[in-house]
Amino acid sequence: MTPVAMGIPTVRGDSVSMAGRPDSVGLIDKFGRVARDFRVSITEKCSLRCTYCMPEEGLPAISPQDLLSADEIVRVVGIGVDLVGIREVRFTGGEPLMRKDLEKIISGCAQRVPGIPLAMTTNAVGLEHRAAQLAAAGLTRVNVSLDSVDRAHFAELTRRDRLPSVLAGIRAAAKVGLAPLKVNAVLMRETLAGAPELLQWCLDAGVELRFIEQMPLDADHTWARANMVTADELLAELGTQFELAEIGRDDPSAPAEEWSVDGGPATVGIIASVTRSFCADCDRTRMTAEGTIRSCLFSDREVDLRAALRSGASDQELADLWRGAMWNKWAGHGIASADFVPPERSMGAIGG
Numbered sequence: 001m002t003p004v005a006m007g008i009p010t011v012r013g014d015s016v017s018m019a020g021r022p023d024s025v026g027l028i029d030k031f032g033r034v035a036r037d038f039r040v041s042i043t044e045k046c047s048l049r050c051t052y053c054m055p056e057e058g059l060p061a062i063s064p065q066d067l068l069s070a071d072e073i074v075r076v077v078g079i080g081v082d083l084v085g086i087r088e089v090r091f092t093g094g095e096p097l098m099r100k101d102l103e104k105i106i107s108g109c110a111q112r113v114p115g116i117p118l119a120m121t122t123n124a125v126g127l128e129h130r131a132a133q134l135a136a137a138g139l140t141r142v143n144v145s146l147d148s149v150d151r152a153h154f155a156e157l158t159r160r161d162r163l164p165s166v167l168a169g170i171r172a173a174a175k176v177g178l179a180p181l182k183v184n185a186v187l188m189r190e191t192l193a194g195a196p197e198l199l200q201w202c203l204d205a206g207v208e209l210r211f212i213e214q215m216p217l218d219a220d221h222t223w224a225r226a227n228m229v230t231a232d233e234l235l236a237e238l239g240t241q242f243e244l245a246e247i248g249r250d251d252p253s254a255p256a257e258e259w260s261v262d263g264g265p266a267t268v269g270i271i272a273s274v275t276r277s278f279c280a281d282c283d284r285t286r287m288t289a290e291g292t293i294r295s296c297l298f299s300d301r302e303v304d305l306r307a308a309l310r311s312g313a314s315d316q317e318l319a320d321l322w323r324g325a326m327w328n329k330w331a332g333h334g335i336a337s338a339d340f341v342p343p344e345r346s347m348g349a350i351g352g
């Protein structure tokens, strides 16, 4: 299989230009943004096959020697916090719970960077059996991805009949204090009519719900601008059953715009990544499960930290590579432009 067919970028920008970069320790880019939020993908494997993300057969397996080990992940997280100004770490994938050594990764990071929030984005399948250990290891909070509370509909969207396990996972996470617990739902034409029911379920369960506009990051490349559900359509749908009032954003780098529900205090968030892009305030930096730094979800230019790390680079050298990767971050994803080309990797292969 060719690298492109495997969803691995052919452009791996290992040599990065630092021309014009001011002498700053942080992860600044040419547009004045500073990345402090580190998304770490730890696996390509997943227990679900969401249609807007994964191909039916799953992603091609990463060989064990190509995957960053727990110790390597902890080292990079340590460099991130000590040397380049990372202030929050989020583990993602694929599905982070697919890694048996997740507790080791979390506890290693918790000891290495005490006080830094360690979060996880998860589909929650099987979380009920691990929530207590993960909290004890030092996990601070979880975002659970859940698009429908209708069992048949969930099974259709994810190609797996696992809704009961997800709901049990959410309850277990809340019970062990992994808070604030947020639910993320990707907006699809098929899910739109069920959006009020999902919101009601989250209100009853006391968890925050955020809807995310579907982005062109599906492995099957079926996304089309004309078919995607927009934030405005969602607001109209929710408005048939709830009274919503716009609150806005507290923090400009927080992607979700908040709306109060039925006079509050409950809220619902909307992440309009496509129709109201927040690229100008983006503070993310990402690492793939193979240890490449990615400055943007949509840019296939990656800097190979793993190769440097395994050939004996010092922490300072790794920090410089990382700074170079982020200095060259582009202005925005340009989904609306006529010459937009989706990235080679899908969301599950990058880490959302």
Ligand code: SAM
Pocket (backbone or CB within 6 Å): 046, 052, 053, 092, 093, 094, 095, 096, 121, 122, 123, 143, 144, 145, 184, 185, 186, 212, 213, 214, 215, 216, 217, 218, 347, 348, 351, 352
């Ligand atoms: N498996 C975990 C999960 O689903 O939460 C973590 C990885 S998943 C790739 C991270 C997030 O990306 C999820 O919230 C998922 O809904 C979102 N996602 C996946 N594909 C997407 C797409 N095409 N557009 C927008 N969000 C997407």
Ligand code: SF4
Pocket (backbone or CB within 6 Å): 046, 047, 048, 049, 050, 053, 054, 093, 094, 095, 123, 145, 347, 348
């Ligand atoms: Fe798996 Fe998450 Fe992608 Fe769904 S969104 S297929 S749960 S990685």
